[in-house]
Amino acid sequence: MNFPSIENIRSSFLHGPAVYKLGSNPSRDRVRNVRKKVLGNLQDQTCLISGADGSFGFVVQTDNMWREKQLSLLGIDEDDAAAVEAAVIPPKPNPVNPGELVVGEWSHIEFVRQEKRYNTLRENFLWLRNIEKAVNLDLKVAIPAELISDLMNDDGDIQSRPLQILDFLETRYNQMQPKDIKEIMDEFNKSFDDTITSSQYFARQQSCRTKLKHTNESIRTATAVRTCLGHFQAVAYLGKACDDWDDEVRLLADPATWTQFKTHFTKCFLQYHNKQETLKDAGIANVALTEDDVSSIITSQLSLQDGHLSAAFAEKEAQIQALSAQVDELSNSRSSPKQLSPSPSTTTDQSAMAAVLANMNKKIDSLSNGTGGDGKGKKKRTRTKRRYQNDNYCWTHGCDLSESHTSKNCNYRREGHVEDATLRDRKGGSSKWISLVLPDEET
Numbered sequence: 023m024n025f026p027s028i029e030n031i032r033s034s035f036l037h038g039p040a041v042y043k044l045g046s047n048p049s050r051d052r053v054r055n056v057r058k059k060v061l062g063n064l065q066d067q068t069c070l071i072s073g074a075d076g077s078f079g080f081v082v083q084t085d086n087m088w089r090e091k092q093l094s095l096l097g098i099d100e101d102d103a104a105a106v107e108a109a110v111i112p113p114k115p116n117p118v119n120p121g122e123l124v125v126g127e128w129s130h131i132e133f134v135r136q137e138k139r140y141n142t143l144r145e146n147f148l149w150l151r152n153i154e155k156a157v158n159l160d161l162k163v164a165i166p167a168e169l170i171s172d173l174m175n176d177d178g179d180i181q182s183r184p185l186q187i188l189d190f191l192e193t194r195y196n197q198m199q200p201k202d203i204k205e206i207m208d209e210f211n212k213s214f215d216d217t218i219t220s221s222q223y224f225a226r227q228q229s230c231r232t233k234l235k236h237t238n239e240s241i242r243t244a245t246a247v248r249t250c251l252g253h254f255q256a257v258a259y260l261g262k263a264c265d266d267w268d269d270e271v272r273l274l275a276d277p278a279t280w281t282q283f284k285t286h287f288t289k290c291f292l293q294y295h296n297k298q299e300t301l302k303d304a305g306i307a308n309v310a311l312t313e314d315d316v317s318s319i320i321t322s323q324l325s326l327q328d329g330h331l332s333a334a335f336a337e338k339e340a341q342i343q344a345l346s347a348q349v350d351e352l353s354n355s356r357s358s359p360k361q362l363s364p365s366p367s368t369t370t371d372q373s374a375m376a377a378v379l380a381n382m383n384k385k386i387d388s389l390s391n392g393t394g395g396d397g398k399g400k401k402k403r404t405r406t407k408r409r410y411q412n413d414n415y416c417w418t419h420g421c422d423l424s425e426s427h428t429s430k431n432c433n434y435r436r437e438g439h440v441e442d443a444t445l446r447d448r449k450g451g452s453s454k455w456i457s458l459v460l461p462d463e464e465t
């Protein structure tokens with residue numbers, strides 16, 4: 023038998039309970055932290071028991087945790103309902119005491135085989151039991167007796183296995199209260215701005231979803247995507263990224279997964295920041311938007327209104343023109359010769375310009391909603407005018423595409439995508455926006 027002793031497990035595996043020690047009135051976070059720490063320790067331990075996923079994590083994993091781990095090991099996205107449904111999740115291992123080896127009328131060879139099998143079962147069982155005893159001893163140090171006195175006998179010994187102790191602790195002391203849920207939802211609904219990076223933003227949103235998972239208030243993927251898209255739509259430089267999401271990426275997987283959403287926007291953030299770096303290299307420091315960006319944002323936002331010029335819009339047009347004039351003025355002052363080199367005033371002009379633009383976008387948005395609201399309940403955007411003057415065609419996405427987007431180099435292909443499909447020879451591909459690019463053609 024060569025598995026570690028209880029003392030050996032405690033000193034070398036568990037790294038001491040001091041880090042997750044609870045006070046007599048622990049917060050929910052502290053209570054959750056106990057399982058997290060113990061699990062972390064056990065997941066570092068190689069486990070050869072058949073049916074385990076290679077570590078002793080199963081000792082303290084709930085059924086939900088075990089299931090999620092297996093799905094991720096199988097490479098299955100939790101949002102992919104069909105794949106989750108079809109997945110075969112192995113049960114959690116539960117080594118039992120094999121008792122005595124009962125010898126049958128075996129040949130010598132058969133005896134050797136049976137004995138080996140029996141020894142493995144027994145060793146696995148004893149090893150697991152040592153692990154559980156070691157974890158229990160640590161839990162007893164970490165958790166004040168009064169919190170788990172219901173699990174102790176008269177001598178103060180804990181009668182339960184680690185999983186039961188942790189479940190008990192969480193059921194009794196980790197229940198989510200309405201005010202906890204509200205706090206998490208407030209955090210989740212907080213808008214995105216430049217005080218945090220995109221990865222900090224996604225980490226924040228993810229952690230809110232994780233906290234509410236397996237509660238009645240869990241945030242479904244569709245809700246998460248809608249909320250975050252709303253946050254991004256309020257950021258001027260993400261306008262195109264949001265359009266691309268609506269027009270291209272989302273089409274491929276309906277409903278889209280959270281991973282797809284994060285991947286798409288993370289890519290867009292990266293592109294934006296690379297562009298900023300390039301501008302900086304070119305000596306235009308702190309410029310949040312180029313003039314081209316400004317005019318393309320204005321043009322694309324205004325083009326949404328084509329054909330729908332409502333009375334309300336006409337009324338507001340003067341206001342928008344005034345704002346445009348302000349933008350022009352700011353742009354002009356910025357490109358006047360004496361300020362060509364980076365100067366402190368660039369920053370001021372720039373933030374002023376960004377403020378004007380943000381304001382303007384808000385106005386235009388409220389016009390396109392026809393409600394003056396905050397963009398909630400936004401309808402799917404339709405395109406009534408070409409955005410791009412080229413003949414690019416993509417089998418998956420149709421036409422009126424950005425310069426770099428064709429059938430050949432499409433990044434988000436629908437199944438059956440044909441690489442050499444072109445505008446004139448679409449090979450059964452999408453006819454999206456064809457009427458804008460080839461107005462005479464029947465679609």
Ligand SMILES: [Zn+2]
Pocket residue numbers: 416417418419427428429432433434435
């Ligand atoms: Zn495409």
